[in-house]
Structures are given as structure tokens and as C-alpha cells.
Amino acid sequence: MITASNPSLPATAADLPEPKRWGDRLFKTITFLSAAMVGVGFLLVAYVLIQGAWPAIKLYGWSFLSNTHWNPVTDNYGALPFIVGTLVTSLIALLIAVPLSVGTAIFLTDLAPLWMRQPLTSVIEMLAAVPSVIWGLWGLFVLMPWLHDVPYTWLNKHFSFIPLFAGPIEGSGACILTAGIIVAIMILPIVTSVSREILRSVPDLQREAAYGLGATRWEVTRIAVLSYARRGLMGAAVLGLGRALGETMAVTMVVGNSPKIHASLLQPGWTLASVIANQFGEASGEIQRSVLYEIGLVLVGVTILVNIGALILIKSIETPGSRRT
Amino acid sequence: MSHHDQYRKLKSTFMSVLAVFCALLVVLPLILVFFYLLKMGFSSLNLNFFTKVPTAAGENGGGMANAIVGTLELMGLALIMGVPLGLLGGIFLSEHGSERTNGWIRFGADVLNGVPSIVWGMACYTLVVVPMGGYSAFAGGLALSFIMVPLVLRTTEEVLVLVPHAYREAGLALGIPHWKITVNIVLRTAFKGIVTGVLLGLGRVAGETAPILFTALGSTSWNHSLKEPIAALPIQIYYYAISPFEDQNRQAWAGALVLIVIVFLLSTSVRMISNRRKRA
Amino acid sequence: MSDQAKSVADSSPSAPTPAPQPGSASPASMPSAKAEVAFDIQDLSIFYGKTQAIKNVHLQIPAMSVTAIIGPSGCGKSTALRALNRMHELTPGARHTGKILMKGEDLYGPHVDATVVRRRVGMVFQKSNPFPTLSISENVLVGLRLNGVRDKAFLNQRLEESLRMSALWDEVKDSLNRPGTSLSGGQQQRLCIARALAVRPEILLMDEPCSALDPIATAKVEELIHALKSQYTVVIVTHNMQQAARVSENTAFFYMGSLIEFGPTEQIFMNPKNPQTEAYVSGRFG
Ligand SMILES: Nc1ncnc2c1ncn2[C@@H]1O[C@H](COP(=O)(O)OP(=O)(O)O)[C@@H](O)[C@H]1O
Ligand SMILES: [Mg+2]
Numbered sequence: 096m097i098t099a100s101n102p103s104l105p106a107t108a109a110d111l112p113e114p115k116r117w118g119d120r121l122f123k124t125i126t127f128l129s130a131a132m133v134g135v136g137f138l139l140v141a142y143v144l145i146q147g148a149w150p151a152i153k154l155y156g157w158s159f160l161s162n163t164h165w166n167p168v169t170d171n172y173g174a175l176p177f178i179v180g181t182l183v184t185s186l187i188a189l190l191i192a193v194p195l196s197v198g199t200a201i202f203l204t205d206l207a208p209l210w211m212r213q214p215l216t217s218v219i220e221m222l223a224a225v226p227s228v229i230w231g232l233w234g235l236f237v238l239m240p241w242l243h244d245v246p247y248t249w250l251n252k253h254f255s256f257i258p259l260f261a262g263p264i265e266g267s268g269a270c271i272l273t274a275g276i277i278v279a280i281m282i283l284p285i286v287t288s289v290s291r292e293i294l295r296s297v298p299d300l301q302r303e304a305a306y307g308l309g310a311t312r313w314e315v316t317r318i319a320v321l322s323y324a325r326r327g328l329m330g331a332a333v334l335g336l337g338r339a340l341g342e343t344m345a346v347t348m349v350v351g352n353s354p355k356i357h358a359s360l361l362q363p364g365w366t367l368a369s370v371i372a373n374q375f376g377e378a379s380g381e382i383q384r385s386v387l388y389e390i391g392l393v394l395v396g397v398t399i400l401v402n403i404g405a406l407i408l409i410k411s412i413e414t415p416g417s418r419r420t
Numbered sequence: 421m422s423h424h425d426q427y428r429k430l431k432s433t434f435m436s437v438l439a440v441f442c443a444l445l446v447v448l449p450l451i452l453v454f455f456y457l458l459k460m461g462f463s464s465l466n467l468n469f470f471t472k473v474p475t476a477a478g479e480n481g482g483g484m485a486n487a488i489v490g491t492l493e494l495m496g497l498a499l500i501m502g503v504p505l506g507l508l509g510g511i512f513l514s515e516h517g518s519e520r521t522n523g524w525i526r527f528g529a530d531v532l533n534g535v536p537s538i539v540w541g542m543a544c545y546t547l548v549v550v551p552m553g554g555y556s557a558f559a560g561g562l563a564l565s566f567i568m569v570p571l572v573l574r575t576t577e578e579v580l581v582l583v584p585h586a587y588r589e590a591g592l593a594l595g596i597p598h599w600k601i602t603v604n605i606v607l608r609t610a611f612k613g614i615v616t617g618v619l620l621g622l623g624r625v626a627g628e629t630a631p632i633l634f635t636a637l638g639s640t641s642w643n644h645s646l647k648e649p650i651a652a653l654p655i656q657i658y659y660y661a662i663s664p665f666e667d668q669n670r671q672a673w674a675g676a677l678v679l680i681v682i683v684f685l686l687s688t689s690v691r692m693i694s695n696r697r698k699r700a
Numbered sequence: 701m702s703d704q705a706k707s708v709a710d711s712s713p714s715a716p717t718p719a720p721q722p723g724s725a726s727p728a729s730m731p732s733a734k735a736e737v738a739f740d741i742q743d744l745s746i747f748y749g750k751t752q753a754i755k756n757v758h759l760q761i762p763a764m765s766v767t768a769i770i771g772p773s774g775c776g777k778s779t780a781l782r783a784l785n786r787m788h789e790l791t792p793g794a795r796h797t798g799k800i801l802m803k804g805e806d807l808y809g810p811h812v813d814a815t816v817v818r819r820r821v822g823m824v825f826q827k828s829n830p831f832p833t834l835s836i837s838e839n840v841l842v843g844l845r846l847n848g849v850r851d852k853a854f855l856n857q858r859l860e861e862s863l864r865m866s867a868l869w870d871e872v873k874d875s876l877n878r879p880g881t882s883l884s885g886g887q888q889q890r891l892c893i894a895r896a897l898a899v900r901p902e903i904l905l906m907d908e909p910c911s912a913l914d915p916i917a918t919a920k921v922e923e924l925i926h927a928l929k930s931q932y933t934v935v936i937v938t939h940n941m942q943q944a945a946r947v948s949e950n951t952a953f954f955y956m957g958s959l960i961e962f963g964p965t966e967q968i969f970m971n972p973k974n975p976q977t978e979a980y981v982s983g984r985f986g
Contacts, residue, residue: 104849104851104854105844105849105899105900106900107820107900107901107902108595108819108820108822108899108900108901108902109816109819109820109902111595111819111844111847111848111849111899112847112848112849113816114595114597114813114815114816114847115597116813118597118599118600119597119598119599121599122598122599122602123512123516123599125508126508126509126511126512126515126516127512127516127517128508129504129505129506129507129508129509129511129512130508130509130510130512130513130517130525130573131509131525132505132509132569133509133525133528133529133532133569133570133573134525134528136528136532136566136569136570137528137531137532139543139547140535140539140543143542143543143546143547144539144542144543146546147542147546194442195442195445195446196442196446197442198438198439198441198442198443199439199442199443199446201439201442202439202440202442202443203443206436206439206440207443215443215447217691218447218450219446220687221450221684221687222446222447222449222450224623224624224627224683224684224687225450225453225627225680225683226626226627226628226629226654226679226680226683227627227628227629227630228627228629228654228657228658228661228676228679229453229457229627229657229676229679229680230453231658231661232657232661232672232673232676233452233453233456233457235661235662236456236460236661236669236673237452237456280449283446283449287446311428311429311431311432312432312435312436313428313431313432313434313435313436314428314432316435334534337534338534340536341534341535341536341537341538342536343536343537343538343629343630344629344630344654344658348658348661348662368536368538368630371538371542372538372630372633375541375542375545375633375634376633376634376637388542391538391539391542394536394539395535395536395539398534398535398536399531399534399535401534402530402531402534402535403527403531405534406527406530406531584829586825586827586829587829587831587832589787589790589825589829590825590829590831590892590895591831591842591846592787592790592815592818593785593787593818593822593823593825593896594818594819594822594842594843594846594847594895594896594899595815595816595817595818595819595820595843595847595899596815596842596843596846596847597815597846600846601846604842604846605831605833605834605842608833609831609832609833611833
């Protein structure tokens with residue numbers, strides 16, 4: 096028989112102790128169960144949120160999503176102000192962050208001298224490491240007063256006839272636009288680093304072919320690089336959108352926390368994530384807590400969909416195993 | 421050279437300048453935030469800050485000693501609860517799973533990575549705080565560990581697949597059981613990479629506020645038990661930042677400086693490890 | 701028979717040891733007829749998905765001697781070799797039909813554990829692969845340690861024996877705690893041989909063990925193989941025909957997954973029966 100006996104000092108390989116047959120199976124099972132926790136994570140979130148939101152769902156139905164009121168006294172709750180606030184701040188953030196990030200990514204891959212690339216990449220990693228609450232603190236005490244005193248006052252003075260910049264502006268400077276700017280800063284690193292990976296994955300052949308045709312540097316970037324990487328860059332932007340939708344602490348600190356929908360970006364607002372952060376801990380009564388669960392449900396549903404979209408767009412270019420955090 | 425060519429050249433130069441400008445604008449916020457952290461935070465740091473717990477609202481003085489320790493404690497809890505799961509899951513992806521299951525698990529982990537962190541706070545509030553009848557350090561650590569699992573899982577897989585297949589073959593050809601090769605040879609070879617991933621994860625959760633806001637809750641005194649609320653730097657910074665008292669605002673800056681030092685110490689050690697790895 | 705083939709079969713002057721005398725070692729007809737059989741391969745076919753890498757091979761590999769497998773690149777040498785210690789099972793999508801008997805026992809029998817087979821049939825790879833995190837001594841002993849052997853004195857004794865067998869002891873005895881990867885390429889390959897020998901397998905498989913080595917290191921490994929055959933059955937894959945001629949008693953020539961010819965090395969090189977074999981050993985292709 097091809098088996099092993101078991102003396103303590105094995106003269107030959109056949110004398111080595113019998114391998115334990117369950118060892119590999121047990122290890123594989125344990126590692127599989129750990130990996131499967133990813134799926135459990137989804138179920139957990141879904142269970143917690145749906146179960147918590149159930150009373151509110153039964154009470155308000157679909158009208159919850161279109162109701163613009165938020166009145167804890169009469170228990171009249173609607174999510175629309177938060178949905179609008181979240182979408183508008185995220186949109187502002189994307190409008191600011193995507194061009195800057197793609198520009199920086201182009202600079203990093205095609206223009207910057209070699210010695211500069213590593214330090215600049217490190218700086219962007221550091222930017223990503225700054226915690227949300229610190230951006231909030233800085234936004235609250237540095238950025239917001241300045242925005243109020245200089246650009247907002249000026250905008251309001253000269254452009255208040257445009258509804259987007261209508262007054263009266265808050266004395267503190269807390270408003271939807273401020274939140275959008277802070278979120279833009281916070282998503283810059285991820286959009287930049289994903290864009291850079293995408294641009295780097297463009298084959299050099301593409302660039303060389305364009306140069307061979309006598310294209311200028313910008314034409315090479317536009318024709319060979321950007322058109323090739325368009326899908327991936329869109330993925331980077333959508334990934335940034337996913338992060339923007341969920342930004343919580345910094346937004347809470349600068350958005351003004353007011354459940355009203357205004358046409359003006361210079362007026363305070365509120366977002367899905369920041370209303371949870373603000374009110375979940377001391378929710379007054381079961382209904383309000385259930386409503387906040389439902390807001391969480393909306394938030395998670397939207398971010399998961401957005402993230403899935405981003406991953407699909409990026410996958411089309413990405414090499415297996417490249418990192419995204 | 422024709423006018424058209426000149427125009428093309430000019431446009432190209434303009435776009436290059438624009439790209440440089442973008443890069444500068446991206447770096448600017450980091451410089452500004454550092455400048456203010458040093459300016460406002462440094463002047464507020466003193467011995468009390470590191471040795472005292474907060475005073476009653478409105479009174480000057482006091483410190484964040486309990487919050488500093490609390491943040492380290494929460495990081496430790498996240499490490500203990502989150503790393504084993506992420507590590508084992510990453511091992512499954514690189515050593516066992518089929519292409520198809522792996523695709524799904526990777527996809528799931530990436531999507532979980534994008535779930536707003538406050539949601540983990542809600543989950544742990546529901547699953548731990550409510551049944552246990554109160555806010556606790558344990559609930560906070562658990563919420564942070566939920567954030568760590570997918571991060572550690574992905575980085576572990578990434579570094580394990582870099583371990584050359586030849587080492588696994590060599591081990592298997594010696595008749596060593598697969599799992600022993602994984603633990604004794606593959607993990608050991610990838611050790612530095614795994615540590616890097618764990619440190620990156622810790623750096624991320626160290627600064628998280630939203631998930632611990634209604635799990636760990638925060639506290640103005642020392643924590644003595646996993647079942648009690650615990651203070652943490654991000655929570656303390658948040659409440660002191662929005663506080664009407666100037667002395668608390670001042671301490672928020674000091675706390676932010678300490679927090680960023682913790683986060684950057686972690687990421688610097690990551691860079692040192694991976695640089696040494698590159699040289700080796 | 702071409703002149704070239706003759707010069708190939710003559711032992712090369714640079715070889716440190718005299719070439720084996722295949723004629724005296726085994727009979728000229730079926731080589732396995734009298735010697736004990738290490739592997740009895742019966743109608744073996746191996747598939748990677750839909751492509752068939754090994755086609756209906758029958759082969760008896762004699763024990764206590766060196767058998768070389770030669771053939772052009774991609775003809776299935778490695779695949780055939782890896783089937784002998786069940787390493788090919790690790791390739792996703794690989795499967796086989798037919799039988800391999802090892803000393804009369806079915807290697808793939810329902811109650812046979814692949815890890816036990818691999819302990820008894822050691823393997824050395826084309827590229828040396830000492831474990832980078834382990835020291836020289838840990839590399840040698842890893843097969844014993846991770847298979848549950850703890851006795852210190854026994855391990856030390858086995859360490860020295862194995863390093864002596866692989867002719868490495870004198871070179872490394874003062875640096876046993878240095879990393880295995882700190883050695884030179886040739887030393888690393890001999891360390892891998894010591895590592896395989898430390899568990900005392902009955903058979904040693906080598907897949908082009910010298911293809912990444914310089915001539916001096918190659919000569920050392922060949923010398924080593926020569927010394928091993930008194931205690932071990934060695935099966936070596938090589939696409940270097942001089943090497944096959946220098947180290948082996950018997951040679952199997954594979955072409956496109958089929959075993960074309962098997963016989964005493966001298967006969968394969970001097971007097972091949974099959975025209976394809978002749979074409980190959982005379983250097984007309986491959
Ligand atoms: N892992 C694999 N998957 C698919 N086909 C393989 C694999 N390994 C080898 N093959 C195929 O099997 C044949 C034999 O390969 P191999 O045994 O490595 O040849 P040799 O060692 O003689 O060069 C080749 O055609 C090769 O393409
Ligand atoms: Mg081969």
C-alpha cells in the first residue's frame with residue numbers, strides 16, 4: 096500500500112507520519128467561510144436596514160421619497176430634501192473634482208518629469224489619508240469663513256438675480272456649495288489614482304502611433320489616450336460619485352443641516368448621510384428612528400448601484416489584481 | 421510653419437500648462453490643511469492635553485488623554501476582530517477559490533468598500549447596542565472591523581498572488597499538506613505585504629467618525645470595560661469643533677493634529693516597509 | 701548513424717566523471733526486463749482541457765538507475781514527469797486516463813493520498829526555488845519539519861547527510877543560518893536537491909535541473925546524479941542530449957506526446973530503431 100507508517104524517526108519518506116486528511120479540508124472550509132463573510136455583510140446590512148425601516152415603509156409608502164417635509168413634532172417625514180441635497184453636493188463635487196483629477200492624472204502619466212511622479216503620487220496618497228472629520232474641522236474654521244467673505248459675498252452681490260446664487264447667504268457660510276467643495280477635495284485622491292491607473296493601462300503603442308502621425312502632445316493625449324480610456328475614466332468618475340454620496344462627517348459640519356430645498360447653492364441644505372449622523376443617536380421616538388433607517392436604506396441602495404456601475408466601467412480596462420481603495 | 425501648425429503647438433502648450441495647474445490645485449488643499457493643523461493645533465498642545473480628561477463644558481483646560489487611548493483601543497479591537505476574517509478570506513481567494521466564486525467575492529468586497537461607513541454604525545447599533553442595552557467600546561470596534569475586512573481581504577489576496585507559484589509547487593512536491601505550505605511558506609513570504617495592508621486598513625479606521633458615533637458614542641472619562649462607551653479622537657474632535665466654546669475649538673485642532681500624526685505614522689511605516697521590500 | 705550522433709554519445713571531455721556504461725548496466729533489448737521496475741506506466745494519456753499532451757504511453761522505468769526523457773520542447777516531457785508524483789493534478793483542467801503502478805501499487809488508487817505519493821517521489825524543478833524566507837538548514841529540513849518530525853538530533857543528522865549527498869556540505873556548513881537565496885545559482889539548485897533528498901524519497905524526478913546553470917554548476921549536478929543512482933531511481937528530463945548521454949542508463953524519446961522509442965541510452969544515440977529518433981538525436985530537428 097502507498098501509505099505511511101509512524102515511527103518517530105523516519106528512515107524513509109514512507110515512514111513519515113500519516114498526513115491528516117481533514118487538515119486541508121478544514122482549512123479550506125475556514126477560509127471559504129471567511130471569504131463568504133463578504134456576502135454575509137450584504138445580508139446583514141440589508142436585514143438591519145429593512146427591518147429597521149419597515150414601520151416607516153408601511154406608514155409612508157413611496158410618498159416618503161417625494162415628501163418635502165421633515166417635522167418631528169407631527170411625525171411628518173419625507174426624504175426629498177436629503178435626496179436633493181445629496182445629489183446636488185455630489186454633482187458639484189464631481190464637476191470640480193473630475194477635471195482636476197483627470198488633469199492631474201494626465202500630468203502624472205504623460206507630462207511630469209520622472210523624479211516628480213513618485214513624490215506627487217505620495218502627496219495624493221496622503222491627501223486620501225486625511226480623515227473626514229479633519230476636513231470638516233478645516234472647512235468649518237478656515238474654508239467656510241473665507242468662502243463666505245470673498246466669493247459668496249461677491250457672487251451674491253453681482254449675480255443674485257441667478258436663482259443658483261440667490262441670497263440671503265448664511266452668516267457662517269454653511270451651504271450646499273461649501274459642502275460640494277469639501278466633498279470635491281475629499282474625492283480628488285480616489286478619482287486621480289484610478290484615472291492614473293487607467294491612463295497607464297493605455298498601451299504605449301497607441302501613443303507612439305499618434306506621435307508617428309505628427310500629432311502634438313495634446314493631440315496624442317486627446318486622440319490616443321483619452322478616447323481609448325474614456326470608459327475607464329467614466330468609471331473613475333462614477334466611483335468618485337459613489338464616495339461623494341456617502342461622505343458624512345465633513346458634510347455634516349459645513350452643509351448647514353436644514354431640511355429645506357432651495358434653488359440657491361448658497362443656502363443651507365442637508366444630505367442623506369449627514370442627517371443620519373446628526374439625528375440617529377438621539378432620534379425622538381420609534382417613527383423617527385425608523386425613518387432614519389429608511390434613509391440609510393436609500394443611501395445604501397444608491398451607493399451600491401453606483402459602485403457596481405463604476406466597477407463594471409473600470410473592469411473593462413483594468414488588469415486583474417490592480418488595487419483600488 | 422503654417423498658422424494652423426502654430427495654433428496646434430500653442431494649444432498643446434496651453435493644455436500642458438493646464439495639467440500642471442490641475443496638479444497644483446490638487447496639492448493645494450493638503451498644504452493648506454497641514455498649515456492650519458500646525459498653526460492652530462501645535463499652539464494648543466500642552467501636557468494637560470495628553471494627561472487629562474475633558475473638563476465640564478464651558479470650563480477651560482482639560483485634555484484628550486482618554487480619547488487618545490480610546491482611539492488606540494478601538495483600533496486594537498478592529499484589528500483583533502477584522503484582520504483574521506480578512507486575512508483568511510484573502511487566503512481563500514488566492515489559494516483555493518475557483519475563478520468564478522473569486523470574481524463574485526472580489527466584486528462583493530469592492531462594493532462593500534464603497535458602502536458609506538455610517539451604515540456600519542447603524543448595523544452595529546442595531547445588532548449590538550440595542551440588544552446589549554447600551555453604547556459600548558465593543559460595538560465601536562466591531563463597526564470599525566466591518567470596514568477593515570474587505571480592505572484586508574483585497575490587499576491580502578493581492579500580495580499572496582504575487583508569491584511565485586514555484587514555492588507552492590516545491591512544497592507540494594515534498595508531500596507537505598497544502599494548508600501547511602500556505603501558512604508556513606506562502607504567508608511568510610508575503611508577510612510584509614500583508615502587514616502593509618493591515619496598517620493601511622488601520623490608518624483608514626483610525627480617523628473614522630461616523631461608524632462609531634452611535635456605537636462607541638464617545639465619553640468624557642476613562643473607559644474601564646468593553647461594555648461601556650469609550651472616547652475616541654475623531655468623536656471628540658467633532659463635538660469640540662461644533663461646540664460654541666472657544667477653548668474646545670482650540671482643543672479640536674490639537675486633537676486633529678494628534679490624529680493626523682497617528683494616521684501618517686501608520687502610512688509612513690507602510691511606505692518604509694514597502695520600500696525595503698522593493699530593495700530586497 | 702551520423703557522425704554527429706556518435707560524438708554526442710561519446711562522453712564529453714568536460715564531464716568530471718566517466719560516462720556511464722549503459723551497455724554493461726542493462727541488457728540491450730527491453731531494458732526493464734530484468735531490472736526491478738520503479739514505474740510501470742500503462743496506456744497513459746494526459747489532457748489539459750481538450751488538448752492531449754500525452755498519448756497512450758506504455759513505459760517501464762527501471763529502479764536504481766537514471767532514466768532520461770528527451771524530446772523537443774512541448775512534446776510532453778514535463779507533463780509525463782509530473783504525472784509520476786501526481787503534480788499534474790494541480791493544474792486546473794488536467795486529467796488523465798490509464799494507469800501508473802509504482803512498485804506494483806496504483807499511484808492513483810482510490811485510497812492513495814497524493815501527499816504521500818509526493819513524499820516518496822521527490823522532485824527538482826527547472827528553476828531553483830529555495831524558500832526565500834527560510835535559512836539554508838530550514839530549507840533542507842522543511843519537508844521533515846512540516847510533516848511532523850521534531851527530534852532535534854535526528855534533524856541535525858539528516859541535515860548533514862542530505863547536504864553531503866548533494867555535495868553542498870563543505871560549501872555551506874559554516875553558513876547554515878544564511879538565507880537559502882543567498883547562495884549562487886548552482887548551489888541553490890543543489891540545495892533544492894538536498895531539500896528533496898531530506899525526506900528520503902525512493903525516487904527523484906528532475907525537470908531540466910541544469911537548464912539555468914552554467915557549465916561548471918551543471919557538471920557538479922551531473923556528478924551528483926551519478927552518485928545518487930546507487931540509492932535512488934532518478935528520472936531526468938533534459939533537452940540537452942549530451943547530458944542525457946552522460947548521466948543516464950536508459951533514455952525515452954518523446955515526440956508530440958507519444959513515446960517514440962525507449963531503450964538503453966547507448967542504443968538510442970548510436971543505433972536508434974525509429975527514424976524520428978534518429979532525426980532528433982542527429983540534430984536534424986528539435
Ligand atoms: N498548464 C497547461 N495548460 C495547458 N496546456 C499545457 C499546460 N502545460 C503544458 N501544456 C501543453 O502540453 C504540451 C506538453 O507540455 P510540456 O509537458 O510542458 O512539454 P515539455 O516539457 O516537453 O516542453 C504542450 O503542448 C503544452 O502547450
Ligand atoms: Mg518542460
